[in-house]
Amino acid sequence: MSSHSTPSGTGRKLTMVVVGLAALITAMLCAFALPSLHSGPHHVPVGITGSPQAVEALRENADGPEWDVRHYETADAVEAAVKEGDISGGLAVTAQGVDLYTATAGGPSAASALNALGEVVAAQNRTRLAVHDLVPFTDDDPRGAGLTAALMPMIFGGIFPAVILGSVFPGHRGLRIRLSGAVLFSVVAGAAIAAVLQFGTHSIDGNYGLTALGVILGMTALSTTLLGLQALLGITGFALGSTLVMLLGNPLSGLATGPHWLPDGWAAIGQLLPPGASGSLLRANGFFDGAGAGFPALVLTVWAVFGCAFILVADRRGRRSRGSRSEIVATSYSSTAPASRPEVTSGPIRG
Template identity: 30%
Template sequence: MHETDETAPGGQSPPPAPPETTWARFRKGPWWPACVLVLILAAAAGLFAGSYTYTMANPTPRNVPTAVVGGYDQARGNAFLTGLGKALDASVRVHTYDSRAAALGAVENQSVFAIFELRDEGRRVVLDVSSASGSSVAELLEQAAPAVGKETGVAVTVRDVNPLQDGDPRGLAIFYISLAAVIIGFVGAIQLSVHARGLTPMERIAFTVAYSLLGGFAIAAIVDWLLGALDLPFVESWLILALTMFASGMTFTMFNTLFGRWAMLPTWGVMILLGNPSSGGAVSWPLLPSALGVIGQWLPPGASVNAQHTAVYFAGHQHVFPFLVLAGWALVSCAVFWTWRHRHPGGRDKKPPELAPDAAAA
């Protein structure tokens, strides 16, 4: 055998390759993504704490829609409403109604959070709060209205026309079950991408539907049948939870298609950092910063809370909007995943395996 003499065209040996720099070795090794993750996790921890503290630690009324019936145009009644707005450091958005029945209908439709019925030319006020509409708003009004009544010489009587269920005295159970559906929804999609990487696109969607239906049933059954925390309209609540889980899972799958291994970042941002604090589940939307109160209704956590809240406490007055939001996220996510499914890191080769050389020779 003859050794080949690799020489340049001019008969000279090629110059040796420059030595790899430390930075190049660092970028190729496992330390680079590990360092990036350290920075991302630190930032995520700070943003997580900041977003929840900003929205929930000190809820402040900004725009509370209320119904007014009776002598609201009398001097004393007008002074009471003005004083209430100052006491809450917010504008009490007043909607006038001709009768208490019409005002109660507005409460059931969740257009207003309370009813001020001014009697005896504004000398007496009956305040009907609705804890089911928002326990934090009802609590604020229950505290502020009697104090303002003393200052303005108005006698105030407070009643709760739509109280919370006994197993959910703080009104947080709906937020918790919606949060569980959101988190397990995208965590399930993450686990499918790790442990069932070979699923085809259609199989991946089918299994997301499967764990969403089963998971939604488990959440509803445990909270209602086992714990008795909420008396749920079972089928409706189950399907809302299942749709929430599916929308959340497919949102991660969409981001995994678009961003690969960094898909968790936009998923966490949309669902946890932004979606959950602005959902209105822990703090009613009139007490949230106004922008978050609007944005939250267009995200899966807020839509899930709204749909579930209406199903549990306002039967017969369900709105289509939260279902459109959940369905929209699910459909858009499926469409993006299906259109660019070749970019998704999962899937398997549909071609038959090649024969081994010995088998081919036989």
């Protein structure tokens, strides 16, 4: 009877694996393709300033879901807001012409769209357009290729510790060693990534210490989360965390284009996941002197806390399991131990 049930069970397992992999590939296609198909400016924050008539005309040009128009009193205020990362760019209409303020390092796609908007406004006013890129990429990496390339090493820097340390130090006894190793790896690898970006490829030019701390925090959040899920749920937890990071976190990070180039819902999800938060933190520290780093740093801290909490729960569960096994062994030993022999005393034998 078992010879007939085994092929049936194998067939069911094979069907489940095939269906699961097909669903995974479909989800991967949707995660990568759908945001790209609907990419474009979505509520890009742009500042405007000028005379009341000019401001009204600017609002009409920027009317729509593409822009989030904010009025400023002076051109200096617009310039300061761009440098602080509060807005992606700004337009100032004066008697001398139209001044466009952009931050290419904050989002090259949004900067290009703002350039097109500035040209339309200048043409309508029949005047010149002066473009001021206040936060550009570095001269050695004018397109930000190094910044974009940094995302995958940071993601795999969170995945590798869970895989390798889990193999070298398996089980409950190795849990604390895996956690210590993951944090130590994040410190060393994060500092190395920041050093390569700043001193090797010259892709960023911010404060190295601040940038390194941000990369370390991002990799720590990723590695502790995956380690915690792996310790708590086994291979299922690791697969769930890796899928979340790779299928959603990577395409929705917005590191190459800026988060405002993704549809609103996709962009919000991406910034709440470790890859998106890590990318935004790297951008803020590498180009904006830490301005706007608060929210992504908070997101990564929350993920790291959750990861450590998962590890703590798994550790306590493992201790209880070991305690239960010890009690079972002790009880089994006591029940099978030979009965004590009666005490034998020496003395004369009496007949």
